[in-house]
Amino acid sequence: xxxxxxxxxxxxxxxxxxxxxxxxxxxxxxxxxxxxxxxxxxxxxxxxxxxxxxxxxxxxxxxxxxxxxxxxxxxxxxxxxxxxxxxxxxxxxxxxxxxxxxxxxxxxxxxxxxxxxxxxxxxxxxxxxxxxxxxxxxxxxxxxxxxxxxxxxxxxxxxxxxxxxxxxxxxxxxxxxxxxxxxxxxxxxxxxxxxxxxxxxxxxxxxxxxxxxxxxxxxxxxxxxxxxxxxxxxxxxxxxxxxxxxxxxxxxxxxxxxxxxxxxxxxxxxxxxxxxxxxxxxxxxxxxxxxxxxxxxxxxxxxxxxxxxxxxxxxxxxxxxxxxxxxxxxxxxxxxxxxxxxxxxxxxx
Amino acid sequence: xxxxxxxxxxxxxxxxxxxxxxxxxxxxxxxxxxxxxxxxxxxxxxxxxxxxxxxxxxxxxxxxxxxxxxxxxxxxxxxxxxxxxxxxxxxxxxxxxxxxxxxxxxxxxxxxxxxxxxxxxxxxxxxxxxxxxxxxxxxxxxxxxxxxxxxxxxxxxxxxxxxxxxxxxxxxxxxxxxxxxxxxxxxxxxxxxxxxxxxxxxxxxxxxxxxxxxxxxxxxxxxxxxxxxxxxxxxxxxxxxxxxxxxxxxxxxxxxxxxx
Numbered sequence: 001x002x003x004x005x006x007x008x009x010x011x012x013x014x015x016x017x018x019x020x021x022x023x024x025x026x027x028x029x030x031x032x033x034x035x036x037x038x039x040x041x042x043x044x045x046x047x048x049x050x051x052x053x054x055x056x057x058x059x060x061x062x063x064x065x066x067x068x069x070x071x072x073x074x075x076x077x078x079x080x081x082x083x084x085x086x087x088x089x090x091x092x093x094x095x096x097x098x099x100x101x102x103x104x105x106x107x108x109x110x111x112x113x114x115x116x117x118x119x120x121x122x123x124x125x126x127x128x129x130x131x132x133x134x135x136x137x138x139x140x141x142x143x144x145x146x147x148x149x150x151x152x153x154x155x156x157x158x159x160x161x162x163x164x165x166x167x168x169x170x171x172x173x174x175x176x177x178x179x180x181x182x183x184x185x186x187x188x189x190x191x192x193x194x195x196x197x198x199x200x201x202x203x204x205x206x207x208x209x210x211x212x213x214x215x216x217x218x219x220x221x222x223x224x225x226x227x228x229x230x231x232x233x234x235x236x237x238x239x240x241x242x243x244x245x246x247x248x249x250x251x252x253x254x255x256x257x258x259x260x261x262x263x264x265x266x267x268x269x270x271x272x273x274x275x276x277x278x279x280x281x282x283x284x285x286x287x288x289x290x291x292x293x294x295x296x297x298x299x300x301x302x303x304x305x306x307x308x309x310x311x312x313x314x315x316x317x318x319x320x321x322x323x324x325x326x327x328x329x330x331x332x333x334x335x336x337x338x339x340x341x342x343x344x345x346x347x348x349x
Numbered sequence: 350x351x352x353x354x355x356x357x358x359x360x361x362x363x364x365x366x367x368x369x370x371x372x373x374x375x376x377x378x379x380x381x382x383x384x385x386x387x388x389x390x391x392x393x394x395x396x397x398x399x400x401x402x403x404x405x406x407x408x409x410x411x412x413x414x415x416x417x418x419x420x421x422x423x424x425x426x427x428x429x430x431x432x433x434x435x436x437x438x439x440x441x442x443x444x445x446x447x448x449x450x451x452x453x454x455x456x457x458x459x460x461x462x463x464x465x466x467x468x469x470x471x472x473x474x475x476x477x478x479x480x481x482x483x484x485x486x487x488x489x490x491x492x493x494x495x496x497x498x499x500x501x502x503x504x505x506x507x508x509x510x511x512x513x514x515x516x517x518x519x520x521x522x523x524x525x526x527x528x529x530x531x532x533x534x535x536x537x538x539x540x541x542x543x544x545x546x547x548x549x550x551x552x553x554x555x556x557x558x559x560x561x562x563x564x565x566x567x568x569x570x571x572x573x574x575x576x577x578x579x580x581x582x583x584x585x586x587x588x589x590x591x592x593x594x595x596x597x598x599x600x601x602x603x604x605x606x607x608x609x
Contacts, residue, residue, distance in 0.1 A: 215467050217456040220445075224453055227442035234440035236425065236454035294444040 009288025010300035012339045016286060016307050016332070024314040033317035036182050036192040040199075046309025047202035048257050049279055050302050054209035055249040056277075057284035057301035061213065062246045063226030063293030064113060064120035068105075068127035069280055072254035073273025075135040076102050077261060081148035081268030082139070091151075091158035099255045105131070106251025110244030120247075128277065135270040152266035164256075165263035167194025198260045205253065206302035213298055218242065227294030282329065283308055286336040288343075307332070353416030355380045355548045356401065356432065356517045361410030363396050370396040372572045373410065378517060378548040378565075383539060385559035386552045388569035389592055394552050397569065398519050401550065402434035403427030433515035437522050439506040443495035447487055450494055451476035451509050479512040480505070483541050500531025507538050511547065518542055519550040524558050536562050556588045570594050 024033060032038045052069050059066055080098040083089035089097075109127055113120045139146055155161050170193055176182040177190030184190055213219040224232035225239045232239050254273065262268050285291065286307060287300025311332070315325050357377035363370045371393045378384040388394045399405035401412070403421035412419040414430060421427045424434070441450050452472040458465040476490040485504040487497065494502060503523050510518055520539065524532040539562050543549050553559050559566060566583050568576040568591040576591040 215469070217458060217465065217467055220449055220453060220456050220467060223445050223449065224442045227444045230438065231440040231442050232453065234424075234436070234438075236428075294442065 009295065009297035009340070009343075010303060011288070012336055012343065013287040013297075013300040013303035013307060016336065017303050017310070020307055020310050020314065024310065024318070028314055028317040031317040031319070033314060036190070038313075038317065040192050040196065042309045042313035043199050043306075044196050044309075045313055046306045047196070047198040048260065049276065049283055049308055050202040050305030051198070051205045051257050051260075052250070052253050052276055052280040053283035053287070053301040053305045054205040054298050055246070055253045056280040057287060057289050057296055057298050058209050058213060058222060059243075059246040059250050060281070060284050060289040060291070061226050061293060061296040062222045062243055063229065064243055064246065065124060065281065066106075066109065066247060066250040067121065067124040067277045067281075068109060068131055069250050069254040070273040070276035070278075071128045071131035071135070072102055072105065072251055073258045073261070073276055074270050075105075075131045076255045076258035077268035077272045078135045078139050078148070078270060080259060080262050081151060082142055084154055085148050085150055086142055091154050092160045095160060095164070095259050098258060099252060102251040102255035102258075103248050106248040107244055109251070110247030113247070114240040114243055124277075132270070139270050146270045147267055148269075149267040151262060151268070155263055155266065161263065162197075164197065164259045167196055168200060170194040198264075201256060201260065202302065202305070205256075206298055209298035209301075218245075222246065223294060225293075279308060280305075282333050285333060285340070288340055290340065291337075304336075352379070353413070354378055355415055356419075356550075357413045358397070358401065358407075359411050359413065361397070361400055361407040361412070363400065363405065364408045369572050371400070371407070374569065374572075374574045376401075376567055376574070378550050380516065380548050381543055381546045382564040383543050383549045383551055383562050384565045384567065385563035386550060386567055386569065387554060387556065387559055387588060387592055389554060391571075392569040392592075393572040394569055395521070396572075398434065398521060398550065398552060401427075401517075402432060402519055404434075428513075431514055431516035432519065433510035433513065433517070434519040435503075435506045435510050435521065435523065437525070439502055441494045441502055441506055444493055446491045446493055447480075447497070447505055448473040448476040448490040450505070451479070451490070451512070455513065475512065479508045483508045483511070483538055485538065498531060500527050500534045503527070503531075503535050504538050507535070507542065511542055511545070515547060517548045517550065519552070521552050522554070523551070524553065524555060532558060554592070556585055556592070559588065560585060568592055 033042070056066060056069060076098040079101045080094045083097055084091055084094040105127070109124055113123050116123070136146060139148065155165065173182065173190045173192055173194050177184050182190050182192065213222060221232065221237045221242045224235070224237050225242045229239050258272065261272055283304030284296065284301040286304035287297050287302070289296030289301065311328055312325055315322060315328070354377035359375050360373045361371060362373055374393070374397060376397065386394055386397065396405065400407050403424045403426050412421065419430065442453070449472060452475060457468040457471040457475065459468045473490050480487055483504065485508055487501060487505065494505070497505065507518070507520065523535050527535065536558060539549055539551060551559065551562065560583065563583070564580050566576070566578050566588060567574055568588060570591065576588070
């Protein structure tokens with residue numbers, strides 16, 4: 001039984017999280033990282049990555065990569081901001097346009113991959129460049145700049161705003177502060193007034209991804225498509241449709257992250273999401289996804305994102321120069337892949 | 350036999366650009382019998398089974414099921430008619446569990462309003478029952494297929510095909526990569542399937558394996574049917590000579606040998 005538990009793909013990420021938490025509990029004990037504010041900070045950083053990592057992991061298990069999610073975040077932020085600020089659209093339809101654009105492009109990624117037979121690595125690498133360039137070109141052409149600000153104003157009156165911005169569970173947080181469980185500010189308000197919605201979206205994305213993978217027919221098809229596409233076809237699995245749907249899902253998650261960021265910052269920036277594709281794949285790999293497909297864990301990818309955010313903010317709180325973050329990240333990635341291979345070798349022996 | 354064969358081909362041909370792969374071959378399998386299809390590499394065995402399993406359309410000749418004319422446009426149609434083919438690659442996904450492989454493409458679901466949830470417990474139960482019915486020993490249906498032996502995998506693939514209601518089971522070289530003990534296990538499954546009333550088409554080039562389970566034997570050679578006999582008339586030498594196109598293996602190996 002013990003061995004089986006160790007062999008679950010999410011184990012590596014869970015162990016990594018425990019290790020990193022212990023590390024920063026010691027070395028960042030008095031830095032404010034473990035205050036309510038500090039915890040929410042690193043959870044928010046983890047959340048935006050975790051929302052991407054869940055579908056990216058699902059796609060990897062299905063045997064494909066999407067390198068365009070980072071560029072997609074930038075492109076969708078523009079696709080929301082231009083109608084909202086330049087054309088005078090209300091925020092709701094602007095966000096809907098952003099999601100529609102992402103879904104269409106994701107579907108196109110998928111169709112090109114399954115029709116051409118080219119590796120998705122190459123097809124979505126092309127998308128990475130095209131989307132980033134398109135976002136820059138269109139924005140500069142339409143506004144003369146590469147950033148679009150001023151979205152706070154339409155946000156204040158938009159009915160969809162509570163879905164994508166602000167905080168939830170404020171009464172709970174007030175109660176915690178009143179009970180003395182949480183620090184308060186000078187004015188008596190709790191240090192953290194509520195749980196940012198992005199964290200809820202992260203939990204929802206991971207829960208949905210894990211449910212789809214292990215508790216739906218579609219999930220069984222994803223495992224089969226990534227494990228052995230030929231066998232899956234023989235058994236009547238619509239492999240192409242499964243893969244296209246997964247590309248739509250990764251693009252949609254990028255649209256969600258773009259929406260959260262645009263509403264949080266009140267502005268769109270063509271540079272948003274830079275390198276997020278690699279971070280999401282790193283989180284998925286740390287979470288136990290095999291690069292060859294067919295095996296992995298959505299929970300693991302969610303924890304991989306937590307590990308990522310914790311280390312990033314932890315280094316900040318310990319005062320280590322953030323230059324070292326990427327060194328740490330690279331080492332962690334290599335360690336995770338080695339560990340996964342070891343675990344898989346034992347599980348399948 | 351009074352009942353018409355459950356699956357038969359009458360005078361089927363298949364012409365490729367490179368020539369005739371199959372030339373007016375007739376072949377029939379009855380319910381509850383094992384019909385062995387023998388032949389050397391390139392004899393036309395795989396062309397014939399591709400036609401029988403709907404993967405290839407014949408350029409001439411007809412197929413019949415229970416005496417009725419049958420048109421097969423795709424493997425899916427063949428499957429819907431109860432013709433299941435287990436190819437050499439088995440169509441099993443190594444990293445997935447036995448149970449998940451078992452139900453792949455036909456997953457049992459439980460419905461909650463508009464939502465359909467994959468019923469993992471039912472999948473495990475179906476796999477367990479089907480394996481038990483065939484007396485196939487697999488300790489745990491949650492194990493990954495990659496942890497099974499070659500013989501076990503072959504048996505799982507056979508059990509899966511039968512479970513999904515196959516009336517005709519086409520097995521493509523099921524023992525070619527297996528040792529003696531594992532081959533015996535697979536052949537035992539073939540017999541079990543036959544005893545359950547399934548018509549089995551067993552493709553092999555191993556005469557011993559064919560003789561161990563076959564009720565009827567057809568030998569193909571360069572696209573033509575050169576021998577068709579029932580078990581009581583079949584001999585090892587006769588089948589082997591037919592497969593070698595009239596030449597005997599002994600004579601062939603002796604040829605060009607320096608005199609002792």
